[in-house]
Amino acid sequence: MSYLILGGAASLSAFIFGIRYYNSRFVWGNYEMMIDKSETKKNRLEGKTFIVTGANSGIGKEVAQELYRNGAHVILACRNERETIALIEQLRSNYCDCNGQLTYKHLDLANFESIQKFVDEIKNEQLNIHTLINNAAIFGGPIELTKDEYELNIQVNHLGPALLTILLLPIMTKHEPFLNTDNLMHKKVIMVTSTLAKNGTINEQLLNRIDDSKIIELRRLNQSNKDIYMSSKLANLLFTRHLSKLITNNLNLDICLASPGFTLTRLHRYVTIPKRFLLALYAPLFAMILRSPKQGAQTVIGCAMSQQVQSDVLYQNCRANDKLLSSGIVNDQQASERVYRLTMSTLNKCLELPIDKH
Numbered sequence: 001m002s003y004l005i006l007g008g009a010a011s012l013s014a015f016i017f018g019i020r021y022y023n024s025r026f027v028w029g030n031y032e033m034m035i036d037k038s039e040t041k042k043n044r045l046e047g048k049t050f051i052v053t054g055a056n057s058g059i060g061k062e063v064a065q066e067l068y069r070n071g072a073h074v075i076l077a078c079r080n081e082r083e084t085i086a087l088i089e090q091l092r093s094n095y096c097d098c099n100g101q102l103t104y105k106h107l108d109l110a111n112f113e114s115i116q117k118f119v120d121e122i123k124n125e126q127l128n129i130h131t132l133i134n135n136a137a138i139f140g141g142p143i144e145l146t147k148d149e150y151e152l153n154i155q156v157n158h159l160g161p162a163l164l165t166i167l168l169l170p171i172m173t174k175h176e177p178f179l180n181t182d183n184l185m186h187k188k189v190i191m192v193t194s195t196l197a198k199n200g201t202i203n204e205q206l207l208n209r210i211d212d213s214k215i216i217e218l219r220r221l222n223q224s225n226k227d228i229y230m231s232s233k234l235a236n237l238l239f240t241r242h243l244s245k246l247i248t249n250n251l252n253l254d255i256c257l258a259s260p261g262f263t264l265t266r267l268h269r270y271v272t273i274p275k276r277f278l279l280a281l282y283a284p285l286f287a288m289i290l291r292s293p294k295q296g297a298q299t300v301i302g303c304a305m306s307q308q309v310q311s312d313v314l315y316q317n318c319r320a321n322d323k324l325l326s327s328g329i330v331n332d333q334q335a336s337e338r339v340y341r342l343t344m345s346t347l348n349k350c351l352e353l354p355i356d357k358h
């Protein structure tokens with residue numbers, strides 16, 4: 001009997017690891033697939049500056065490490081100073097022979113003033129930003145009112161990254177206008193998204209300032225972490241799609257979407273303990289499909305390094321995925337334009353806020 005159980009367990013493990021191996025080898029891809037072979041030289045990113053939001057953890061950490069290892073100047077835009085400084089020290093000692101540079105800058109996406117200060121610093125230091133990677137996000141954080149009076153999840157996952165992008169665009173395009181044809185100067189904004197966005201719904205009220213009564217109403221709806229996350233990511237995806245269409249025509253800068261896939265990171269920290277127990281039942285399935293942070297980061301790194309990424313394209317598994325954006329709410333151009341306009345009107349109001357610049 002025990003031999004039978006042992007044999008069963010061994011076959012199940014072999015099956016799980018077989019599928020996992022297949023996924024990592026043939027499905028998930030690695031970032032080198034996205035890069036021109038002539039670009040495989042060491043320190044290929046020397047002289048280029050990348051901003052990575054949420055670079056102290058998970059996918060952002062892997063992205064920052066790989067860009068640095070390849071000679072880039074990486075600005076780690078994070079809210080956790082202690083953790084980010086410790087990471088910087090660790091990376092400097094691990095890769096002491098690379099010509100990269102690491103800089104910590106404080107950024108809290110739940111606070112518009114923090115975003116404005118971050119951008120002011122970039123502007124004052126006259127940094128020539130090559131690529132902005134909007135990676136930071138939360139998965140179903142508590143439904144709360146932020147200091148700016150927006151719902152927390154929508155501000156961190158959508159309004160904050162949108163404001164950061166809108167403020168940085170003129171700075172990014174100021175240094176070298178119209179250099180899209182010059183591979184070395186090809187500038188990009190990468191929005192890290194999720195395929196779950198296609199299951200989200202748009203609550204237009206949340207794109208505006210709200211009050212405590214709305215928060216109470218939202219809490220009463222008892223939405224799951226996943227619902228809140230999907231909707232905030234959908235708002236961000238629709239905004240990005242419309243913005244990328246406008247930008248391509250005017251500024252010669254590409255804005256693409258990168259989806260890392262289901263990855264084991266701290267993203268799921270707000271999932272409740274009972275739900276975690278429930279999810280543990282799916283452990284064998286997760287073992288087959290859950291990526292490590294390094295595996296999850298590959299598409300984002302590929303988008304950051306490749307000279308071929310295009311605007312309004314979603315990259316997944318280290319290749320363009322035309323199917324994901326071709327139907328459903330994520331392909332609704334009217335919704336996209338509406339979300340863009342509402343977001344811009346909200347951001348315009350924020351920009352008029354009196355902000356103490358120093």
Ligand SMILES: NC(=O)c1ccc[n+]([C@@H]2O[C@H](COP(=O)([O-])OP(=O)(O)OC[C@H]3O[C@@H](n4cnc5c(N)ncnc54)[C@H](OP(=O)(O)O)[C@@H]3O)[C@@H](O)[C@H]2O)c1
Binds near residue numbers: 056134135268
């Ligand atoms: N993991 C997945 O399965 C998965 C799947 C699809 C898409 N994604 C996307 O991948 C991206 C990275 O997520 P991850 O999985 O690497 O999760 P993670 O390990 O939790 O990293 C998220 C990062 O965002 C930062 N962040 C959260 N709130 C912030 C705020 N208010 N201001 C500034 N930074 C803030 C976190 O900082 P702290 O450490 O200070 O909290 C952390 O550095 C996200 O956009 C996520 O939507 C992930």
